[in-house]
Amino acid sequence: MHKIKSLTIILICGGLLLSFLSCQTPAGRSMGQVVDDATITTKVKGKIFGDSIFEGFSISVETFQGEVTLTGAVDTQYAKKRAGDLARSTLGVRKINNFIKIK
Numbered sequence: 001m002h003k004i005k006s007l008t009i010i011l012i013c014g015g016l017l018l019s020f021l022s023c024q025t026p027a028g029r030s031m032g033q034v035v036d037d038a039t040i041t042t043k044v045k046g047k048i049f050g051d052s053i054f055e056g057f058s059i060s061v062e063t064f065q066g067e068v069t070l071t072g073a074v075d076t077q078y079a080k081k082r083a084g085d086l087a088r089s090t091l092g093v094r095k096i097n098n099f100i101k102i103k
Contacts, residue, residue: 037063040092044068047086053079059100061087066094073101 041063048054048061057079059072068087074080084098 036092037065040066040068040090043090044087044093047090048083051082051086053082059083063093066092067097068093068095069097069099071099073103075103077102 041061044061044063048059054074057072057074059070059074062069062071068090070083070087074083080098080100080102083100084096087093087096087098
């Protein structure tokens with residue numbers, strides 16, 4: 001009786017684990033892909049906000065499947081290019097959409 005109970009618990013836990021691992025977001029992405037994009041976003045934000053040229057500016061960074069989208073406004077073309085270059089130099093970035101506007 002004890003063996004049957006233990007086996008039942010193991011099977012239930014195994015089934016739950018398999019169902020969790022096979023879960024996908026509504027966009028059909030795995031949790032690993034979502035975490036990868038969040039990591040890229042964090043790294044890009046760290047580079048941009050760590051650069052003194054962007055002090056006082058609001059730049060938004062979003063990542064989807066390794067594609068980074070930058071939005072916001074800066075004072076110069078150089079600052080816009082610099083933000084794109086910082087994003088491009090981040091590991092895992094496949095493409096940059098630089099929609100930053102110049103004031």
